[in-house]
Amino acid sequence: MKLNIQLFAVPFRRTSKTKKRMRRTHLKKEVGAITTCPKCGAAIRPHRACQKCGYYKNEDVLHLNTEEKE
Numbered sequence: 001m002k003l004n005i006q007l008f009a010v011p012f013r014r015t016s017k018t019k020k021r022m023r024r025t026h027l028k029k030e031v032g033a034i035t036t037c038p039k040c041g042a043a044i045r046p047h048r049a050c051q052k053c054g055y056y057k058n059e060d061v062l063h064l065n066t067e068e069k070e
């Protein structure tokens, strides 16, 4: 009778809490670049129009406030 058994590599020892945490010290989420809007001071991503006031390079590019009034 032929047994159909698959064998896998198994770790010799359980990785300790300390070793696991030491390895993961380099694993962290990076905080993206954030600047403040010169117009309203809100936190914005660089090279993008401000979501609050719609200004980019001191120019109203999104027209957020004008569309609401009309």
Ligand SMILES: [Zn+2]
Pocket: 037, 038, 039, 040, 041, 042, 050, 051, 052, 053, 054, 055
């Ligand atoms: Zn703004």
